[in-house]
Amino acid sequence: MSASVLFDAQGPRGRALSVVGNIVATVAVLAGLVWLASVLYAKGQFSASLWQNAVSAEAWQSYYLPGLQNTLRSALFATVGSVLFGILFGIGRLSQIRPVRWVSGVVVEFFRAVPVLLMMIFFYMFFSAQAQWIADRPFAAVVVALVLYNGSVIAELVRSGVGNLPKGQGEAGLAVGLTPAQTLRSIQLPQALVAMLPAMVSQLVVVLKDSALGQFILYSELLRSAQILSSREQNPLQALVVVAIVFIIINWLLTVVAHRLARLLSSRTAGATVEGTGIGNPTAVAGGPVGGGPGPGAGGAVV
Amino acid sequence: MDDFLAGFAELFARFDVLGAFWVNIQLTFWAALLSLVLGTVLALMRISPIASLRWAGTAYVTIFRNTPLTIILTFTYLVLFSQLALSLSDTLDTTFFWFAVIGLAVYHAAFVCEAIRSGVNTVPVGQAEAARAIGLSFLPAAALVIFPQAFRGAVAPLGNTLIALLKNSTVAAAASVSTETSSLMRTMIEFRPDLMVAIFLTFALGYVILVIPIGLVTTSLSRRLAVKR
Numbered sequence: 001m002s003a004s005v006l007f008d009a010q011g012p013r014g015r016a017l018s019v020v021g022n023i024v025a026t027v028a029v030l031a032g033l034v035w036l037a038s039v040l041y042a043k044g045q046f047s048a049s050l051w052q053n054a055v056s057a058e059a060w061q062s063y064y065l066p067g068l069q070n071t072l073r074s075a076l077f078a079t080v081g082s083v084l085f086g087i088l089f090g091i092g093r094l095s096q097i098r099p100v101r102w103v104s105g106v107v108v109e110f111f112r113a114v115p116v117l118l119m120m121i122f123f124y125m126f127f128s129a130q131a132q133w134i135a136d137r138p139f140a141a142v143v144v145a146l147v148l149y150n151g152s153v154i155a156e157l158v159r160s161g162v163g164n165l166p167k168g169q170g171e172a173g174l175a176v177g178l179t180p181a182q183t184l185r186s187i188q189l190p191q192a193l194v195a196m197l198p199a200m201v202s203q204l205v206v207v208l209k210d211s212a213l214g215q216f217i218l219y220s221e222l223l224r225s226a227q228i229l230s231s232r233e234q235n236p237l238q239a240l241v242v243v244a245i246v247f248i249i250i251n252w253l254l255t256v257v258a259h260r261l262a263r264l265l266s267s268r269t270a271g272a273t274v275e276g277t278g279i280g281n282p283t284a285v286a287g288g289p290v291g292g293g294p295g296p297g298a299g300g301a302v303v
Numbered sequence: 304m305d306d307f308l309a310g311f312a313e314l315f316a317r318f319d320v321l322g323a324f325w326v327n328i329q330l331t332f333w334a335a336l337l338s339l340v341l342g343t344v345l346a347l348m349r350i351s352p353i354a355s356l357r358w359a360g361t362a363y364v365t366i367f368r369n370t371p372l373t374i375i376l377t378f379t380y381l382v383l384f385s386q387l388a389l390s391l392s393d394t395l396d397t398t399f400f401w402f403a404v405i406g407l408a409v410y411h412a413a414f415v416c417e418a419i420r421s422g423v424n425t426v427p428v429g430q431a432e433a434a435r436a437i438g439l440s441f442l443p444a445a446a447l448v449i450f451p452q453a454f455r456g457a458v459a460p461l462g463n464t465l466i467a468l469l470k471n472s473t474v475a476a477a478a479s480v481s482t483e484t485s486s487l488m489r490t491m492i493e494f495r496p497d498l499m500v501a502i503f504l505t506f507a508l509g510y511v512i513l514v515i516p517i518g519l520v521t522t523s524l525s526r527r528l529a530v531k532r
Contacts, residue, residue, distance in 0.1 A: 007352040007441045014352075021353040029359055043387050113514040114507040115470040117485045122503040125492050129499065205369065212371035216476065216485075223374055227381070236381035244370045244378075251369035 045237055054238035059229055067225030068246065074139060074211045074221065078146035079204060085147055086154025091189070093159045096180055104155070111152040117213050119145035124217040138219035142211060150207050157199050161192030165271045195271030198262035205251045212247075222246065310498055314491060323487040324509055330403055330472040330483065335465055337408035342415025343450075349416065350423060352441055360416070367413040376406045376477040384479070396482070403475035407468060414464045422457025423449060427532065455528040462521025466514050484509070 010018060040046060053059060092104030111119075124141035127134050134140050165188055173183030215224040222243050230239040266272075348360035367375075379402035383389045391401045426449055434444035454461075473485040480486075488506045492499045 007435070007444075010352070018353055022355045025353055025355040025359065029355070040387075045387075109515070110507070110511060113466075113470075113511040115473040115485065115510060117473045117476070118488060118503070118506055118510070121485055121489050122492070122499065125489070125496070125499055126503075129496055209369075209371040209373075212373040213474065215373060215377070223371065223377065227377070230381065234386075236378075236386050240374055240378050240382060244374050247371055247374065248366060248369040252365060255369070 040237075050233070050235040050238050053233040054229075054235050054242050059233075059239075059242075063225040063229040064222065064242065064246070067220060067222035067243075070139075070214075070219065070225075071208065071211050071221040074142045074146070074214065074219070075204070075208045077143045078150065078207050078211065081143060081147035082149075082151035082154055082203075082207070083200070085151025086158055087193075089151065089155035090158025090162075091184070093155060094162055094184060108152040108155045111148045112156070114149075116145050116149045116210050117216060119148060120213055120217055138214060138217045141217055142214040142219050142221075145213075146207055146210055149210070150203055153203060153206075154196075154200065157196045157203075158189075158192060161196040161271055162188045164195070165191055169270055191269040191271055194265055194269040197265060198258045201254055201258035201261060205254050208247065208251060208254075307498070307501070310495060311501060314495055314498065314502070317494075318487060318491050320484075320487065320505065320509070323482060323484045324513070326400075326480065326483045327469065327472045327475075328513075330400070330407060330475055330480070331465075331469045333404045334407035334411060334472070335468055337404065338411040338415050338464075338468070339461075341408060341412035343419060345412060345416035346419035346423070346453075347445060347450075349420060350445070364413045364416055367410055368417070370410070372407070372410045372471055372474050373477050375410050376403060376474050379403065379406045380477065380479045396480075399479045399481075403472075403478035403480045406478055407472060407475070411464060411468050411471070414467070415461065418457045418460035418464055419450075419453055421460055422453035422455070425456030425530075426452045452530050455525075455530055458521055458525035458528055462517060462525070465521070466517050469513060469517070470510065 037046075089104045089108050092100050093108065095101050095104070120141055123144050124138060127137040127140055131137075162184070169187055169191065170183055173187040174180065178186070211221055212223045214221045215227065218224070220228075223240075226239040226243040227236070230236040233239070345360045345363055348356040349364070351357060380399070383402060384398065391398045430448055430452065431444065434448040439447065473483060475483050476486045484506055488502060491502050495502070
């Protein structure tokens with residue numbers, strides 16, 4: 001970052017301009033924040049009781065922590081489920097058998113195109129009507145919807161992970177007499193899985209964020225708990241800010257882990273370890289030249 | 304079977320399914336426009352020579368990329384509308400619509416910024432060096448040399464962001480936009496629970512029909528526009 005290719009190392013005039021620019025930009029940002037604060041102050045949003053009620057021990061014990069526990073529980077189940085789903089259908093898409101490949105392709109493309117919220121609402125209403133033996137129906141609907149969507153994304157990661165391995169890996173497997181299926185299982189998949197681990201960790205961020213959609217079907221996750229708290233205390237701004245900060249910290253930590261993993265694992269596989277961007281569909285981004293631009297310095301220098 | 308078809312036809316006569324999709328398309332269109340502008344400015348900030356701008360851009364992306372969209376859109380309704388009593392128009396529906404557009408744009412701008420940055424990474428160092436060598440300073444170099452190529456390299460990730468935005472526009476229900484698809488689907492299932500699978504598949508298919516062409520167009524565009532090197 002110190003030596004960007006986009007601008008020269010600055011001389012005296014450039015440095016002076018930079019200082020001026022820094023001051024102007026900082027003042028502008030601060031002015032914006034002060035203006036925001038004054039608007040909120042005028043509306044009485046800095047009254048101590050609103051904030052105290054949003055961060056009190058009671059709020060944490062009765063609302064945030066149980067909510068966070070439910071959020072993490074659904075994310076955990078959804079992650080395990082979507083990894084299994086993803087590996088199964090990823091292998092399906094690489095299968096030698098045409099119908100298997102075709103069916104897996106349709107399933108994966110379908111669930112990647114349908115909004116998670118639609119699936120969640122549908123499964124919730126479906127379970128309520130058809131499967132009342134399920135005790136915690138909102139939880140089941142959240143997990144199923146998250147598994148179908150994120151599992152399909154992971155299936156694509158598996159497929160692109162195997163596709164991005166050097167050709168020689170598969171050829172070597174065939175050359176020593178393994179069948180194509182054996183080559184996939186014992187040579188290509190293990191390397192592809194290692195290569196896609198960072199992208200999977202990034203996908204965890206998506207799972208966690210999407211679990212907040214559970215509020216639509218009355219699943220008492222973190223966001224819904226905060227809403228219940230705020231309807232009692234009349235402090236939605238304060239409660240939502242607290243919840244957003246909790247999400248940001250957890251997701252930011254996950255992103256850091258993904259970053260570290262990518263660097264750590266790059267020596268363990270012939271594939272390229274790239275993290276997804278954490279939005280809906282990281283595969284195409286990950287397949288693109290995120291880390292390895294054409295020039296040797298192009299990747300790191302500009303960012 | 305006839306009963307099924309008759310029930311289905313009646314449902315479609317009673318509820319405006321295409322109208323609901325049209326609301327989502329409008330949400331997507333305006334939010335895409337706004338987030339493209341905001342995201343480009345953010346990307347420019349993040350590669351600029353001024354440290355505080357870089358810092359502000361990074362902070363924005365870190366904050367909004369890691370916040371669930373549902374929180375942002377719930378915020379527009381519960382906080383901006385109810386608690387702070389802000390309004391964008393005389394009619395409630397229009398106010399909710401534009402709050403939802405702003406919420407969607409603010410969230411997706413972070414991803415647009417990252418997509419453009421990944422496009423910037425496809426531009427070889429030599430291009431930036433050449434721009435400097437002929438005496439262009441940062442802004443002209445970015446505007447004339449780097450960004451035109453970066454946008455062409457960013458078409459695929461921008462297309463993914465657009466697809467995500469279209470699907471995420473259903474979350475506008477949290478911002479109290481009650482005419483969009485997820486709300487309508489819920490109403491229709493409550494009205495005819497016996498047809499719920501068919502209703503879900505109809506809406507799902509609607510999204511498949513919208514999403515797959517966007518994917519095909521952006522993939523072929525990204526190939527056609529890619530700078531041959």
